[in-house]
Amino acid sequence: MAKLESPDADPRRASEGAAHRAGLVGLARETSLRNRLIARDEQALVELVDLATPWLLGVAQAMLHDHDESEDVVMEAFRAVWENITPVAADHAGLMPYLLRVTRHRSIDRLRRRQHRERKHSAAVLEWNRQAVPPAELNEAGHPGWQVHAQVHAALEQLPAEQQMVVQLAYFEGLTRSEIAGRLGIPLGTVKTRLRIAFTRLRTTLAGLKEWVL
Amino acid sequence: MRSHDWFIEHRTDYAAGVLERDDSATFDAHLRNCDECRAEIRRIEAELGWLPMALAPVAPQPGFRRRIIQQVLERPDSRARRWRLPAGLAASLLLAGGAWWAGSQGTRELQTQLVQQETRLAALQDTLAIMHRASRVMQASLETAGRRGGLVIFADEVTHRWNVVVHGLPPAPPGRRYQFWFIRADGMVRGAEIRLGQPGPVMFTTGMPKTGGTVIGAALTIEPLAATDGPPQGPELAHLML
Numbered sequence: 275m276a277k278l279e280s281p282d283a284d285p286r287r288a289s290e291g292a293a294h295r296a297g298l299v300g301l302a303r304e305t306s307l308r309n310r311l312i313a314r315d316e317q318a319l320v321e322l323v324d325l326a327t328p329w330l331l332g333v334a335q336a337m338l339h340d341h342d343e344s345e346d347v348v349m350e351a352f353r354a355v356w357e358n359i360t361p362v363a364a365d366h367a368g369l370m371p372y373l374l375r376v377t378r379h380r381s382i383d384r385l386r387r388r389q390h391r392e393r394k395h396s397a398a399v400l401e402w403n404r405q406a407v408p409p410a411e412l413n414e415a416g417h418p419g420w421q422v423h424a425q426v427h428a429a430l431e432q433l434p435a436e437q438q439m440v441v442q443l444a445y446f447e448g449l450t451r452s453e454i455a456g457r458l459g460i461p462l463g464t465v466k467t468r469l470r471i472a473f474t475r476l477r478t479t480l481a482g483l484k485e486w487v488l
Numbered sequence: 489m490r491s492h493d494w495f496i497e498h499r500t501d502y503a504a505g506v507l508e509r510d511d512s513a514t515f516d517a518h519l520r521n522c523d524e525c526r527a528e529i530r531r532i533e534a535e536l537g538w539l540p541m542a543l544a545p546v547a548p549q550p551g552f553r554r555r556i557i558q559q560v561l562e563r564p565d566s567r568a569r570r571w572r573l574p575a576g577l578a579a580s581l582l583l584a585g586g587a588w589w590a591g592s593q594g595t596r597e598l599q600t601q602l603v604q605q606e607t608r609l610a611a612l613q614d615t616l617a618i619m620h621r622a623s624r625v626m627q628a629s630l631e632t633a634g635r636r637g638g639l640v641i642f643a644d645e646v647t648h649r650w651n652v653v654v655h656g657l658p659p660a661p662p663g664r665r666y667q668f669w670f671i672r673a674d675g676m677v678r679g680a681e682i683r684l685g686q687p688g689p690v691m692f693t694t695g696m697p698k699t700g701g702t703v704i705g706a707a708l709t710i711e712p713l714a715a716t717d718g719p720p721q722g723p724e725l726a727h728l729m730l
Contacts, residue, residue, distance in 0.1 A: 313678055313679045314698065315681075315694050327553055336544075374539075419545070423542070445539060450509070470501075476539065480535050
């Protein structure tokens with residue numbers, strides 16, 4: 275990924291200052307935004323859409339390779355957060371992880387509904403976008419969330435290639451473990467082991483992001 | 489019948505969605521009765537929640553943000569249709585001019601600016617539409633810290649949305665903030681927080697609370713920053729009844 279020459283890849287270096295430079299917001303603003311959404315403050319929805327849309331579109335398009343379907347999925351994600359927003363105490367995840375999760379789940383649902391058609395091979399695009407350039411480039415330095423993107427990307431890059439592959443097939447293509455074994459032509463036990471090790475490492479690394487919201 | 493150890497071992501697989509369908513259904517059933525696993529799954533989901541951020545962002549097409557907001561709020565799109573042609577024409581002219589003048593880099597910057605301006609324009613149109621349709625306007629004077637201001641509500645009773653304007657207030661005292669409230673027969677419901685960062689009036693658009701009875705009024709208070717739930721704790725600055 276050519277655009278990430280000098281990210282703050284080490285989560286320990288991800289200071290609050292870096293978060294603010296990247297346009298991220300702290301827990302206080304997340305709480306405020308959440309409360310305003312609960313209060314049906316439409317400006318809060320505008321703010322959330324402004325911040326999150328490029329990232330959600332990135333996920334949906336990388337998974338679905340279909341512009342219209344990707345927009346539909348992103349719409350559904352925002353509708354879900356607007357309809358189901360709850361007070362902070364009732365939900366462990368921040369707004370952004372929630373939106374990302376809904377986007378990914380809805381994309382997987384659509385991928386599974388496509389089973390009668392040949393799935394487009396997305397490995398090249400989903401190689402954590404090593405070569406991919408977004409269709410319309412964003413101003414990376416000033417774009418909210420870019421620091422988080424750099425860190426998550428670095429966390430994946432630290433995994434061995436065979437673990438990256440199974441995570442990619444499982445997490446972004448929605449394949450089950452036996453489907454992954456069939457796709458890669460390796461024993462099911464090997465898939466299970468690789469996934470377990472990879473997700474354990476990722477959980478450890480990504481847990482450092484839990485204080486970062488949006 | 490699976491042992492609890494099996495569920496412990498497969499929590500991460502379940503949270504990541506890689507279990508076979510049968511196993512996943514078994515896990516679903518187990519979660520209905522196991523608080524410990526439910527809490528752990530939520531924790532794992534929170535930890536893995538950022539993983540999709542590994543994928544690069546994609547700039548939305550012009551107008552997409554506006555369509556999201558319109559569709560989420562389930563509003564008719566008549567104004568959007570009316571503006572689509574001129575907006576599209578303006579976009580084309582701007583983009584063509586940008587490409588001629590500054591090449592592809594300039595075009596991308598113009599696209600970004602166009603999206604931002606279009607979003608602002610849509611918000612402004614929406615605000616004006618509510619004011620234009622308002623069937624009721626309510627106003628209250630208020631005074632705090634030696635300054636006089638006001639609270640004005642434009643109520644659109646067709647779409648049940650309000651434009652609320654607060655003016656003349658100083659920044660909230662340290663550790664406090666202004667809070668807008670809906671008044672219902674069964675009590676007060678927290679509305680938008682009002683942030684006065686810059687001089688001048690603050691305006692926001694709000695729908696009615698999702699649940700509960702009919703709104704019969706509105707109020708403005710100064711609340712401690714830490715008070716994010718429950719009834720008002722601070723002094724009331726304005727009180728309006730429909």
